Amino acid sequence: MALLQVEGVCKAFGSLKAVDEVSFTVAPGEIFGVAGPNGSGKSTLFNLITGIPFGPDRGRIVFDGIDIQGRPGHAIARLGLARTFQRETSFDGLTVFENVLIGSSYGKPDRPAAKARDAAAEAIEFVGLSAQSFGRLAGELSVFDRKCLMLATAIAMEPRMLLLDEPASSLTRPEIETSIGLIRRTAARGITIVLIEHVLTFLMSLSQHLLVLNQGRVLAAGDPAAVIADERVVEAYLGTRRAAA
Amino acid sequence: MMDPIKRNVRAPGRTPWQREAAGFMLGFAVLALLPFVFADSYSRHILIMAFIYAIVASNWDLSLGYGGVFNFGHLALFGIGVYAYALLTKLAGLDPWLALVASGVVATLAAVIVTIPILRLKGIYIILVTFGFAQLVMQVIISQSELTGGTQGIVRIPGLYLFDHNMVRDAKIGYFGIALGLLAASTIFLRMLVRSRTGASIVALRDNEEYAISRGVSLVRQRLITLAASAFFTGIAGAFYAAYQRNASIDVFGMSLATIVLSMVLLGGTGTIYGAIIASFVLTFFGEAMADFGAWRPMITAVLIIVVMLVYPSGLVGMIQAAWAGLTGRLKRPA
Numbered sequence: 284m285a286l287l288q289v290e291g292v293c294k295a296f297g298s299l300k301a302v303d304e305v306s307f308t309v310a311p312g313e314i315f316g317v318a319g320p321n322g323s324g325k326s327t328l329f330n331l332i333t334g335i336p337f338g339p340d341r342g343r344i345v346f347d348g349i350d351i352q353g354r355p356g357h358a359i360a361r362l363g364l365a366r367t368f369q370r371e372t373s374f375d376g377l378t379v380f381e382n383v384l385i386g387s388s389y390g391k392p393d394r395p396a397a398k399a400r401d402a403a404a405e406a407i408e409f410v411g412l413s414a415q416s417f418g419r420l421a422g423e424l425s426v427f428d429r430k431c432l433m434l435a436t437a438i439a440m441e442p443r444m445l446l447l448d449e450p451a452s453s454l455t456r457p458e459i460e461t462s463i464g465l466i467r468r469t470a471a472r473g474i475t476i477v478l479i480e481h482v483l484t485f486l487m488s489l490s491q492h493l494l495v496l497n498q499g500r501v502l503a504a505g506d507p508a509a510v511i512a513d514e515r516v517v518e519a520y521l522g523t524r525r526a527a528a
Numbered sequence: 529m530m531d532p533i534k535r536n537v538r539a540p541g542r543t544p545w546q547r548e549a550a551g552f553m554l555g556f557a558v559l560a561l562l563p564f565v566f567a568d569s570y571s572r573h574i575l576i577m578a579f580i581y582a583i584v585a586s587n588w589d590l591s592l593g594y595g596g597v598f599n600f601g602h603l604a605l606f607g608i609g610v611y612a613y614a615l616l617t618k619l620a621g622l623d624p625w626l627a628l629v630a631s632g633v634v635a636t637l638a639a640v641i642v643t644i645p646i647l648r649l650k651g652i653y654i655i656l657v658t659f660g661f662a663q664l665v666m667q668v669i670i671s672q673s674e675l676t677g678g679t680q681g682i683v684r685i686p687g688l689y690l691f692d693h694n695m696v697r698d699a700k701i702g703y704f705g706i707a708l709g710l711l712a713a714s715t716i717f718l719r720m721l722v723r724s725r726t727g728a729s730i731v732a733l734r735d736n737e738e739y740a741i742s743r744g745v746s747l748v749r750q751r752l753i754t755l756a757a758s759a760f761f762t763g764i765a766g767a768f769y770a771a772y773q774r775n776a777s778i779d780v781f782g783m784s785l786a787t788i789v790l791s792m793v794l795l796g797g798t799g800t801i802y803g804a805i806i807a808s809f810v811l812t813f814f815g816e817a818m819a820d821f822g823a824w825r826p827m828i829t830a831v832l833i834i835v836v837m838l839v840y841p842s843g844l845v846g847m848i849q850a851a852w853a854g855l856t857g858r859l860k861r862p863a
């Protein structure tokens with residue numbers, strides 16, 4: 284049974300159809316890639332799935348057997364569906380430990396306080412932030428550390444599925460390599476991952492299935508190697524071939 | 529694996545609660561000893577007013593500084609406390625002490641009501657709605673003049689009592705003690721709240737609403753808690769003010785008082801609680817010291833506030849922290 288099932292989801296802003304009749308399924312345990320040019324509706328799709336800040340106009344989203352469209356964002360998160368954001372995001376007025384404690388305690392509200400603290404400490408260690416960073420204000424961290432911190436706050440929720448929105452953006456090549464390793468280790472914890480990325484090599488190195496969006500619609504889906512060889516995908520990314528003279 | 533000692537630290541990077549409690553006790557002891565220095569009725573009146581301002585300003589800091597909610601109806605909650613106490617004691621004949629607590633509850637309920645329309649709003653729209661709420665409350669009070677006295681207000685409101693002690697005798701020592709006790713209770717409540725998990729979630733929503741929601745924080749629940757928690761002691765402070773002054777007037781809904789208290793919140797440094805309290809003392813005493821300057825007084829005060837905020841954007845708390853860091857740095861530096 285699919286862990287996430289998206290059926291005919293639509294979202295329009297006035298006359299602009301940002302997401303138009305998008306359907307796909309994600310199996311438990313896989314890394315599922317979502318690609319597409321700028322403005323193709325990738326991040327909007329994450330917004331619709333998580334209900335943050337808005338849900339779909341039409342369509343059905345089933346997570347772990349539960350219809351989640353129309354539910355408030357925090358309730359969807361507590362079902363075990365976590366996400367990250369494209370820009371490095373943190374609670375700048377809180378320390379690194381407090382940032383992760385938000386995820387570990389509110390993402391799993393039934394967890395006792397002591398266990399929430401342990402889960403927070405473990406998640407910070409997992410993403411590779413040093414013990415010295417625990418008491419630092421999150422706003423003082425570098426871009427890469429803040430991206431790691433955002434991942435730690437999600438992992439501390441012990442989600443079943445994690446939606447990662449362009450984790451490699453604004454990173455250097457060595458940092459991208461570290462991120463790839465971190466995402467693999469996250470998946471190895473049994474967390475299903477849906478990954479949006481601009482950098483196709485990044486997606487290809489991680490994804491077991493690939494979905495390509497263009498202008499809000501599904502352009503191609505399936506095995507990553509087959510999808511990127513699809514003429515329509517090449518055209519969407521690179522434009523049409525010039526006719527031979 | 530991490531050092532187990534590190535794991536035992538409950539709030540790394542924050543002042544340990546034992547140290548904060550020691551500082552709090554020291555501050556409380558200093559304030560409690562002030563009547564020995566200021567034995568006259570007028571000085572103690574100024575102290576009592578400073579305590580009332582400190583309660584209102586520090587509770588505003590919870591919603592404005594910690595929560596980032598531009599609640600410009602905070603002084604209306606104070607006014608609701610004033611009128612709730614006046615009506616409960618004078619018309620309903622309720623015991624003044626019960627009315628004091630009930631006024632806090634009424635202000636809390638009012639805060640819950642005003643929170644509902646601002647749940648989906650941000651920034652200037654919250655200011656508009658909360659400011660409108662304050663005006664609405666004032667208009668209701670004016671229009672119900674047979675109960676509230678309208679623009680004339682309510683006089684001869686029953687005061688508080690302590691056994692057979694006359695509260696205004698002995699240079700108002702009774703009211704001084706109650707005001708100090710309320711400030712202490714309010715400060716303990718606020719500091720415990722902001723240091724708690726709930727306090728962290730309030731800051732998380734302020735820093736990034738969507739991110740906080742994506743981590744399971746309920747915007748509705750936490751914003752209700754923020755506004756309701758900031759209202760309880762504000763309402764009680766209003767009730768105490770009514771009991772102390774023994775009159776209620778719609779002046780408490782005016783921009784003048786709101787501006788003074790907002791100055792205290794901003795001058796002290798938002799998101800600290802203590803900053804608003806320190807600034808309440810500073811501005812209250814500074815205002816009294818400048819009494820001879822007449823119309824120049826608010827202008828001089830305004831200029832000084834601007835100068836402090838320009839040099840120390842984090843307010844008086846930032847100034848104190850900088851001075852402390854400079855002092856300890858000098859002490860630690862080898863000769």
